[in-house]
Amino acid sequence: MWISKSVPVSAACLLAVLVAPAGVGAEPPGAVSPTESRLLNRSVPDVPLQLADGRTVSMSSLWQDKPLLVTFFYRNCHGICSPFLGWVRDAVRDDGGSGRDYRILALSFDEEDTAADMRSQADALGLAGDPDWLFAVAEPEALARVTGALDFWYRLDPATGQYDHGALLAAVHEGRVARALLGGSGFVERFRIMARELRGEFIPFYTVPNQTAWRCFSFDPVSGRLYMDWGLLILGVPTLVAMAVTFGLFRRGPRRG
Amino acid sequence: MHTTPATTYPGTIGAADAAAPSRDLAVPETQSTIYAWMLTTAALFVILALLGVYMRLVQGGALAGLESWFYPMMTLHGIGMAGLWFVASMACACEALRKHVLASSAVAVFALAGTVVGVVLLLVSVFMGRFAAGWYFLYPLPLQGEWPAWSAVTFLLALTVLGVTWLVWSLDILRAVAVKYSLSHALGWHYLRGETEPAVPPAVIIVTVSMIVNVVALVAAVVVLVLFYLELLTGRPSDALLMKNLTFLFGHTLVNLAMYLAIAVVYDALPDYAGRPWKANKIVAISWNSVLLIVLLAYFHHLYMDFVQPATVQYIGQIASYAASLPAAVVTIFGALLLVYHAPMRWTLASVLFFLGLMGWAIGGIGAVIDSTIVANVRLHNTLWVPAHFHTYMLAGFGIIVGHFYHCGRLQAQGRAERTGYHTVLVTLLVASACGFLAMFYVGGAYSVPRRYSVYPIELAHGATYALWAAVFASVFLLTTVLCLIEVVGSWRKGATGGAEAWVGKSAVAGSLRPSTPNAAIGTSAVSRVDQ
Ligand code: HEM
Numbered sequence: 001m002w003i004s005k006s007v008p009v010s011a012a013c014l015l016a017v018l019v020a021p022a023g024v025g026a027e028p029p030g031a032v033s034p035t036e037s038r039l040l041n042r043s044v045p046d047v048p049l050q051l052a053d054g055r056t057v058s059m060s061s062l063w064q065d066k067p068l069l070v071t072f073f074y075r076n077c078h079g080i081c082s083p084f085l086g087w088v089r090d091a092v093r094d095d096g097g098s099g100r101d102y103r104i105l106a107l108s109f110d111e112e113d114t115a116a117d118m119r120s121q122a123d124a125l126g127l128a129g130d131p132d133w134l135f136a137v138a139e140p141e142a143l144a145r146v147t148g149a150l151d152f153w154y155r156l157d158p159a160t161g162q163y164d165h166g167a168l169l170a171a172v173h174e175g176r177v178a179r180a181l182l183g184g185s186g187f188v189e190r191f192r193i194m195a196r197e198l199r200g201e202f203i204p205f206y207t208v209p210n211q212t213a214w215r216c217f218s219f220d221p222v223s224g225r226l227y228m229d230w231g232l233l234i235l236g237v238p239t240l241v242a243m244a245v246t247f248g249l250f251r252r253g254p255r256r257g
Numbered sequence: 258m259h260t261t262p263a264t265t266y267p268g269t270i271g272a273a274d275a276a277a278p279s280r281d282l283a284v285p286e287t288q289s290t291i292y293a294w295m296l297t298t299a300a301l302f303v304i305l306a307l308l309g310v311y312m313r314l315v316q317g318g319a320l321a322g323l324e325s326w327f328y329p330m331m332t333l334h335g336i337g338m339a340g341l342w343f344v345a346s347m348a349c350a351c352e353a354l355r356k357h358v359l360a361s362s363a364v365a366v367f368a369l370a371g372t373v374v375g376v377v378l379l380l381v382s383v384f385m386g387r388f389a390a391g392w393y394f395l396y397p398l399p400l401q402g403e404w405p406a407w408s409a410v411t412f413l414l415a416l417t418v419l420g421v422t423w424l425v426w427s428l429d430i431l432r433a434v435a436v437k438y439s440l441s442h443a444l445g446w447h448y449l450r451g452e453t454e455p456a457v458p459p460a461v462i463i464v465t466v467s468m469i470v471n472v473v474a475l476v477a478a479v480v481v482l483v484l485f486y487l488e489l490l491t492g493r494p495s496d497a498l499l500m501k502n503l504t505f506l507f508g509h510t511l512v513n514l515a516m517y518l519a520i521a522v523v524y525d526a527l528p529d530y531a532g533r534p535w536k537a538n539k540i541v542a543i544s545w546n547s548v549l550l551i552v553l554l555a556y557f558h559h560l561y562m563d564f565v566q567p568a569t570v571q572y573i574g575q576i577a578s579y580a581a582s583l584p585a586a587v588v589t590i591f592g593a594l595l596l597v598y599h600a601p602m603r604w605t606l607a608s609v610l611f612f613l614g615l616m617g618w619a620i621g622g623i624g625a626v627i628d629s630t631i632v633a634n635v636r637l638h639n640t641l642w643v644p645a646h647f648h649t650y651m652l653a654g655f656g657i658i659v660g661h662f663y664h665c666g667r668l669q670a671q672g673r674a675e676r677t678g679y680h681t682v683l684v685t686l687l688v689a690s691a692c693g694f695l696a697m698f699y700v701g702g703a704y705s706v707p708r709r710y711s712v713y714p715i716e717l718a719h720g721a722t723y724a725l726w727a728a729v730f731a732s733v734f735l736l737t738t739v740l741c742l743i744e745v746v747g748s749w750r751k752g753a754t755g756g757a758e759a760w761v762g763k764s765a766v767a768g769s770l771r772p773s774t775p776n777a778a779i780g781t782s783a784v785s786r787v788d789q
Contacts, residue, residue: 204564213487215496217565226567231499238476238506239553246469249431250440 039180044070044149044172047142049107052118052135059105059146060175062134067102067173067198072152074110074163075117082124084167084183089125089133091191099132101199102171108137109147109154110163150177171198192221288362289355290369292749294348295662297369299742301341301376302655306738308334310731315711317725327711328389335392336379339512340419342654344372346518347426349661350467353460353525360433364426371422378415382408391709393508396481396500400488410489417482424475431468434461444549445542459537459545463521466545467514470552474510477503498565502556509556513581516618516650517548519657520589523611526664527593530608531600535592544588548581555581558629562638571631578629582622590619606680606744607667610660613688617653621646624699639709641720642702649695656687659738659745666748680744686737693730697723 046060062068071088073081085106092098108118118135122128138146147154154165167183171194179194181187197203203219204226216231308330314320315327347368351360382388386408390398394416399409434443441447442457443465481503484495528535557574560566593615602608624646628637637643667675706713706720713720 212496213484213493214499216498216502217567231496234480234499235502235506237480238473238503241476242469242472245428245472246431246440249428249435250443252435253439254442255436 036180036182039150039170039177042149042177044170044175044177045142045145046175047138047145049105049136049138049142050115052115052122054115062103062105063172063175066100067171067178069102069104069169069171070146070150071104071106071167071169072109072147072154072165073106073121074108075113075121076110076162078162080165080167080183085121085125087183087187088169088191089127091188094188095192095195097195097199098130101195103132103134105134105136107143107146108135109143109152109165111140111143113137150180173198189221193219196221196224288365289352290365291348291352291662291665293369294345295665295746295749297373298341298345298348298658298662299746301337303735303739303742305334305337305341306731306735308337310728310735312711313724313728313731316713316721317728318712318721319725319728324711326387328391329383329387331709331711332389332391332394333379333383336394337376338651339392339508339515340372340376342651342658343511343515343518344368344423345658346515346522346654347423349522349658350460350464350518351430352661352665353522354430354433354464357458357461358430358433358437361429364429368422368426371418371425375415375419375422378411378418382411382415386411388412393504395504396485396495396497399485413482413485416478420475420478420482424472424479427468427471427475430464431472434465434468438465444546445537446546448537448539448542449546451539453538457537459524459535459541460521462537462542462545463517463524466549467517467521470510470549471514473553474507474514477510478507481507498563501560501563502566505556505559506553509559510552512647512651513552513555516654517585519614519654519661520585520618522661523593523615523657524589526661527596527608527611529664530603530605530611531596532603533596533600535596540588541592544583544585548585551577551581555629558634561631561634575629575631579626582626586619586622590615605663605667605675605677606684606741607660607664609680609684610656610663613684614653614657614660617656618650621648621650621653624649636705637702639707640702641698641706641708641723643708645695645698645702648698652691652695659741663745663748666745669749676744683737683741683744687734687741690730690734690737694727694734697727697730 044059046058048056048058049062050056059068069088069092071085073085088104092104098104106118106121115137118137119128122130122133122135127133146152150168150170152166152168154163156163169181169183169191170177171179179197181190181194193203201224214231214234215229216235217226218229219226311320311323312327312331312334315324351365354360386404388399388402388404388408388411390402390409390412394412399412402409438455438457438461442455443461445457445462447455481500484500484503488494524535554573554577557566557570558578561571561574593612597612624642627633628642628646701720701723704719706717706723710717710720713724
């Protein structure tokens with residue numbers, strides 16, 4: 001929204017006299033991305049997919065009995081795809097829930113990719129033969145429906161032959177998005193939280209992908225515990241100030257005369 | 258209106274016993290700004306209430322084409338009314354306190370000027386920038402809306418000006434109390450030990466409690482604003498849970514204080530009409546000291562739907578909401594009933610409005626207690642039940658304020674007859690139209706009509722019907738209020754010399770502008786000033 005960019009600029013102009021304008025005009029470093037929360041509860045279309053082993057299955061058959069983690073990549077990527085798939089693989093291993101709590105689908109968005117490319121990608125990641133890791137391609141129209149539903153953007157750069165694209169992992173439960181994670185800092189920690197939720201655990205905590213100042217609570221996804229954070233101290237500041245002011249004003253006692 | 262002759266009843270303290278020691282005429286008094294506050298309050302109340310009627314008409318579908326202004330106007334109406342009620346209550350409480358403590362005249366004028374500047378900034382933000390984040394500007398909405406960035410910044414600046422002004426004002430009142438009383442006396446702790454001396458007026462205890470809590474609320478507002486500014490400057494977002502907690506620590510507490518300050522005024526002025534004193538005692542001290550703690554925890558009921566808030570805090574919120582209503586409300590209302598029962602009561606426009614104000618507080622309070630019960634809140638949350646209960650006690654609070662303005666006017670207008678018949682008609686119309694207007698909110702809430710909908714969808718068509726009826730009742734209410742305000746402003750006419758001079762710009766000396774005892778002006782013989 002345009003206001004989120006123009007507010008800091010206007011505010012900085014108005015407040016320049018009061019505060020040293022350290023960040024004036026700069027793009028916020030950890031700007032809130034609304035994408036993750038926007039995807040929640042989105043309906044995902046049921047499209048046909050061709051798996052690495054050549055079988056054709058419907059997407060709904062993959063989320064029928066357990067949630068499906070969907071991510072996108074393309075075989076020829078020189079950028080984020082392989083590292084991101086590596087993160088997902090490691091996070092899944094670390095969590096130990098694959099097969100029991102969910103299965104994973106890596107869907108190629110490059111129309112040039114074939115089932116053979118999918119096999120080689122699985123090999124490269126050491127996941128060939130893992131029944132809960134599925135690599136697939138789809139017809140262009142089906143692909144467009146899935147990527148459209150999940151707001152996954154990609155654009156071919158003709159100069160390099162590479163795609164400009166994001167990194168997304170969406171947990172689909174009974175055809176709807178239950179959680180979405182954008183790649184980036186804190187991914188592994190947030191993956192753990194998502195995995196706990198997929199096991200039916202209620203997590204009263206949602207870290208957004210930015211550097212929130214002074215949180216009231218933090219959640220440890222390993223132990224599953226919620227613990228108090230510095231923000232709670234700020235909540236106590238008004239009462240402490242009022243007490244200090246009151247005792248300060250009344251310290252001298254009533255004046256005679 | 259019926260006037261009971263002033264007599265001394267068995268078991269009560271009559272005129273002679275209750276007469277307060279007269280003030281030393283040489284002791285200076287804080288300059289009164291009450292007249293200026295009265296004019297400001299009257300003008301703003303009428304404008305803001307008109308916006309309320311506009312909103313009900315839009316919700317009723319009667320103003321096609323004007324819907325786009327609904328949310329800016331809702332924001333202005335909400336923050337305007339809540340703020341106006343607070344400052345009007347502060348002004349009245351200060352006026353009541355003038356005979357007990359000496360606050361700074363400069364700060365009193367500063368409070369008026371700062372409030373006017375803040376209001377102008379609010380008007381610019383809402384009318385020119387169409388800022389529309391609602392009265393408590395819940396984070397992060399002010400930074401995310403469709404309005405221009407400058408209007409959000411202007412709104413925050415308006416709140417900064419108002420917050421700082423009111424903080425300075427509150428601190429000065431506390432300072433003034435501290436000059437005359439020790440903290441334990443100002444809070445009535447000696448009553449808890451069974452001592453009765455020194456006799457501290459209940460108004461002093463209530464105002465001291467309120468000002469301490471007020472500092473908490475206003476510092477919370479300052480912290481919220483600082484966090485908003487930090488985000489604007491650095492782009493680093495704040496924790497939404499922290500911001501919501503701080504916002505309601507400020508907003509919820511502030512409107513509660515507005516009521517408490519109005520109550521202090523009733524404690525101070527109602528005895529003038531009852532012909533008996535209303536003294537502080539152990540129960541009064543216990544009740545208002547418990548408010549000091551409880552009112553700061555009651556706001557948790559605004560976060561029942563926030564699952565991130567730990568469950569324990571939610572239960573504390575429910576218990577505190579119940580507890581907050583007990584000591585102050587029950588003790589005050591019971592005390593007022595005892596004061597009036599078999600008293601040589603003099604029912605005038607002022608005393609009737611005081612009494613109705615207390616009743617409205619009780620009724621709105623019951624609505625609030627229902628809503629703060631978690632199992633009921635699941636159904637009532639964000640329905641019209643919410644505006645229903647807060648409009649009940651906010652209108653009641655304004656009733657007390659208007660009553661106090663009239664009371665002050667009568668102090669100036671010595672010997673002038675009151676138009677009791679006309680006042681009876683006005684009060685009857687006020688009560689009837691307010692009941693109709695409020696009932697439409699309550700019924701809407703009970704039938705799950707959501708609050709803050711500018712236009713109701715077809716599934717909520719019944720909401721539009723209630724809104725139209727409410728608009729009719731509100732228009733009658735507004736018209737009657739205007740007539741009432743004319744009476745109130747008129748009540749200062751006879752004492753124009755005193756009244757007009759007293760309002761601002763002159764350093765007044767006790768006794769020079771006011772009759773030696775208020776009842777001398779009102780026409781009864783009993784007084785109840787219990788000053789030391
Ligand atoms: C004739 C008198 C009044 C009328 C017709 C009126 C009408 C309204 C209406 C229609 C709403 C919006 C309800 C909704 O959420 O759908 C509203 C909200 C509100 N009113 Fe009033 N009102 C009146 C008096 C007052 C008074 C005396 C106060 C306070 C002292 C007050 C404070 C508020 C507040 C704080 C809100 C909430 C605004 C928000 O949700 O941001 N109103 N009023």
